[in-house]
Amino acid sequence: MTGRLYGVGLGPGDPELVTLKAARLIAAADVIAFHAGVGKQSNARRIAAELIPDGVIEEELRYPVTTGETAHPGGYAGAMAEFYEESAARLAVHLEAGRTVVVLAEGDPLFYGSYMYMHDRLSDRFETEVVPGVPAFAAATAAVASPLVRQTDVLTILPGTLDEAELARRLADTDGAIIMKLGRTFPKVVSALRQAGRLDGALYVERASMPEERWLPVTDVDPDSVPYFSLIVVPGDSKPSVAEMPTRPTGEAAELLIIGLGPGPDKWITPEVTEALAEVQHIVGYAPYVNRVPQREGLTRHASGNTVEVDRARLALDLALKGERVAVVSGGDAGIFGMAAAVYEAAKDEAYADVPIRVLPGVSAVQAVAARAGAPIGGDFAVMSLSDRLKPWSLIEKRLRAIAKADLVLAIYNPASRSRTTQVAEAQSILLEHRSGDTVVVVGRDVGRDEESLTVTTLEKLDPDTIDMKCLLIIGASGTRTTPAGQVWTPRFAERSRFES
Incomplete structure (x- = not known):
């Protein structure tokens, strides 16, 4: 019969903060194990000293290194991994012999503690219990x-x-x-x-x-x-709350900037935008976009959810009205399905009549995907969103048919989401009523980010189940072509097609 492993939290340092359960298990243990730093006594052992019974087996697990400097061929990570493997093997010998092993842990065993590395290696082989401890914080x-x-x-x-x-x-x-x-x-x-x-x-x-x-x-x-x-x-x-933030005493409204951050990488942020972000006092926007702006002294961030565009626009306008320098940020270009329109919508209120507004352009997602693919929007093209949050699906259908009949290249934003799972298939069906099944389609996913992928397929072979909110689609026109290398381009000149009357 194998032994039982306990990860026992000892609290932050005061022996009186050790729990009754932890004290009971320590007193009954066959083996007490504890970690120790290089050239140091174990703090966990010190906390539990008065509770450890005479004659118990003690296993000191001394780290080989405490900083990133080591001669180990695997570096710091390699040295520590080897140490944890060796430590777990030492404890496994006791457990296989049927002994009860208590691993002492400062604070809580699973909160930035070393015990968890023993747990990872032993809990699937031996009966294990974790006893929580008061964390240092x-x-x-x-x-x-x-x-x-x-x-x-x-x-x-x-x-x-x-x-x-x-x-x-x-x-x-x-x-x-x-x-x-x-x-x-x-x-x-x-x-x-x-x-x-x-x-x-x-x-x-x-x-x-x-x-x-x-x-x-x-x-x-x-x-x-x-x-x-x-x-x-x-x-x-x-x-500090927004109400507590000091405002400039001039009484004059400050210019409100609406900024496009581009579709992902910092290298696609324009110098104009970088300069503006270095000067504003407040950043307002959807949380993932606000998170892309580096924090610095004097900058206050106002992040919010994905469906409160007008509310965040009003917050930005209120701050600008007090004389604060504010930037509202969007991914891509703020004027393409971004915050620019929402700000102008909120600014219709006469209360904001004195707030000047300026939009700074950014690289749009359609530009980024098109560039990766080649030149699919080299001719006339249209841009649509399949989201029906702000417009009815009947209107989306009507516009899809009009674009298909006009033989325009079509870029589709917001093609699908967790709650919108059928619209790509419906759009595909509508377009196939007017376009050939071999019409070129580009699917760009996370373009500009580490997870980037680009797929070139056809309208007939497009699989709607593979499309989500991270994708942007470009549906070619009748003249859109592919090169032998798989790049996509649309001629600048018009070609006669079956779409012409």
Whole structure:
């Protein structure tokens, strides 16, 4: 009969925060295992010292390296993977012998803990139980006695090892935050907090719940004094609301910019847009597009969902009316199924009559897909959205027939979604009433991104089940051709066809 594996959380450091269950299991264990850093005593072993019975077998699992510097041929990742395999093998010997093995874990075993790597390797072979522990951030929040999140506030837990730009973006977008894994990352984390406008409210906590515990504002911390056992608490109350944001005292409305970010890669963002984004105070838009704008000091982000275009337009107009420099962002070109029309719709209200509006162009998705394919829109073409959220399907059908009869190349945005699963097939059927089955079709998916794919097929062979919101379709005209290399182009000159009357 094999033994049982326990991952036991010990809490943040104070032995009195160890749970009764954890204490009971430690006292009854045959084997106590714990991790230790290079040249250091195990903190987990220290916390549990008074609970470990005499005569128990102890397994010290000492890391081979604690930084990214190692001579291992597989680098840091390779060295650590080998260490975890060897550690799991050591524990497996005890488990196979029928012994109860308790792996001590600081904080909670499955929260940035080393126990999880033993769990990954052993839980499918041996009976396993995880005992939760008080996480370090709970002790840190208690130490500063500052409410972390209230009511509908969002809490984000971040490792300080994140890229600085990504860390700043996430800090700007959340209410409350905990930043862990400090030490050498501390200066970068401080910079990210400053860029996100969250530095003033951030609190540094060191060795929470331990005798050496101390806390102070992040701005007062000496970066050279920061140990690994430290974290930063960013209370949700420290995030300024729109109403609290200072406005320029001129009383004059500022120009509202509507910006196209292009379909994906930063290299497709125009220099004009880059310059504008560096100067505005606020970014307003659909969350995935707002997330593409790097966070910096003095920038406030206002991200929202996908069906509130006019509401976010009004927010932008309200800010501009107060004299704030605001940019509303869209993917692709803001004037093609983007936020430009929504802003002008909201701006019909006389309250916004003094707000000047300027649209900055961006590379559109149809341009990006067409360029990847060759030159399918080299002649006359039309652009449509199959979404019936703002117009009835009957109108979409009418326009599809008109475009098909006119023998225009057709670019289709928003072809399908989770709730719209039949419209591509219906559009295909309508177009086949007027066009040959061998009409060239281009399907671009995630063009400009890592997952990019481009498929050239025909109208008859197009499989509607393979199309979703990540796709843009280009349906060729009668004159659209393919090259021997598979590229697609439409002549600039008109050709007589069966579509002419």
